[in-house]
Amino acid sequence: MRFPAVLIKVSDCTSRVPVLLSFQAHGIFSRLQAKPQRECDSSYLLWTIRLFRNGNARSSFGIAFDIDGVILRGQVPVGGSPQALGRLYDDSGATKVPFLFLTNGGGVPESRRAIELSGLLGVNILPSQVVQGHSPFRNLLNRYEYELIVATGKGEPAVVMSEYGFKKVLSLEEYASYFENIDPVSQYKKWTTCDLATKARQHEMFEPDYDIFSEKVRAAFVVSDPVDWGRDIQVLCDILKSGGLPDKHYGDQPALYFAADDLEYQAAFPTKRLGVGAFRIALECIFNRIHNKPLQYTSYGKPNPFVFKNAETILRKIQLNDKNEDAQSHSFETIYMIGDNPPVDIKGAKQAGHPWFSILTRTGVFRGKDNDPDFPADRVVDTVEEAVEYILQRECCL
Ligand SMILES: [Mg+2]
DSSP: OEEEEEEEEGGGOOOOSOEEEEEEETTTEEEEEEEEEEEEETTEEEEEEEEEETTOOOOSEEEEEOOBTTTEETTEEOTTHHHHHHTTBOTTSOBSSOEEEEOSOOSSOHHHHHHHHHHHHTSOOOGGGEEOTTGGGGGGHHHHTTSOEEEESSSOHHHHHHHHTOSSEEEHHHHHHTSTTSSTTGGGOHHHHTTHHHHHHHHHHOOOSSOTTTSOOOEEEEOSOOSOHHHHHHHHHHHHHHTSOTTOOOSOOOEEEESOOOSEEOOSSSSOEEOHHHHHHHHHHHHHHHSSSOOOOEEOSTTOHHHHHHHHHHHHHHHTTTOSSOGGGOOOSEEEEEESOIIIIIHHHHHHOTTEEEEEOSSSSOOOSSOOSSSOOSEEOSSHHHHHHHHHHHTTOO
16 A cells, blocks of 8 residues: 655655654554655655555555466476565465466466466465466356357367356367368378277267257357367368358357467477467468358457456455455556567556556567567566566565
8 A cells, every 4th residue: 555655854764765664553554664756855855655554464566477488488487487486475475465477378277277387486376366368268157158169279178168167168179079070181180090099988988968960059269279270270160150060051150269369479499489369360361261251259368458457356356365355445556567478468568557567578579689669668677587676676675
């Protein structure tokens, strides 16, 4: 909580470094932090005062970390990320600063991603601190909870959607396996042909209580980067063109949702890789050539402003530690977005406006010497460790 700036006479308080003072006011506050902002005239400094509640310190700032190219490259931490995150915890292991991961990636449930990140980074990450590109799909539950939907992408897209509560969900791979010859080159794909016996057994064990061949697919979800672009484009075109049943020809296009729209992203390979946005372009180009109506779709993920609004709400809840308080009652003065991708992370934070402050690292997509010319960040640093150092200094936490 930061109170209005106050003037303190230099002769009364000569130090220009942040100071902590103890005081008691109506038993509500226990700690006061002050830092000099600027000199107003020869004898006065403008100070800002921050008060902390007894036993319930609230931070006036929060941090959102992108993952790929900032925290990890592939499965390897980069930019001193374990050290950077370690600075956000106190000796007891409790977080000193509310933070979350805001990534367009995904493919596994948030609970599992939190365990993976905890192991890789050596700190305790909670599922509530992991916001993936597909996390907002759970908000579509009331629309498709009992409808047949398909989900595609690396990892376990159908498991992700099932965990959100969708009752009738199949992976696109599983769905396609019911339709003989739907992928005319499947016999050349060694990674699928060797698994045909397993698939046949799975069909015997898991027999849906609805008829795949008469039940229309109501929505298709691209949860993460598709693995088999050729098959997915073919089967999605079949579903979307036909109105929800691949070998029929009627009906309006079912809904189509993408978890993100990144054209490229930084993975383990030295140069950028094609992302979900590249897949969307490929699908859209082909669909629009073979169908008389243009593809209709909705893309989630950064830089969409609602993603940043949602992240702000989640940070408020993290700040309140899930106590039974109204998350809207607390607001941050600053939320730092630390990202590596100018048109995704920096553009998004800029569009979101106050209280977002963008920091661009050089460990991923962006490698420039200066700032990005198209989407300049508020601050450019080499690594996430440097970004956290800058934030803690700026917020007088050192
Ligand atoms: Mg990134």
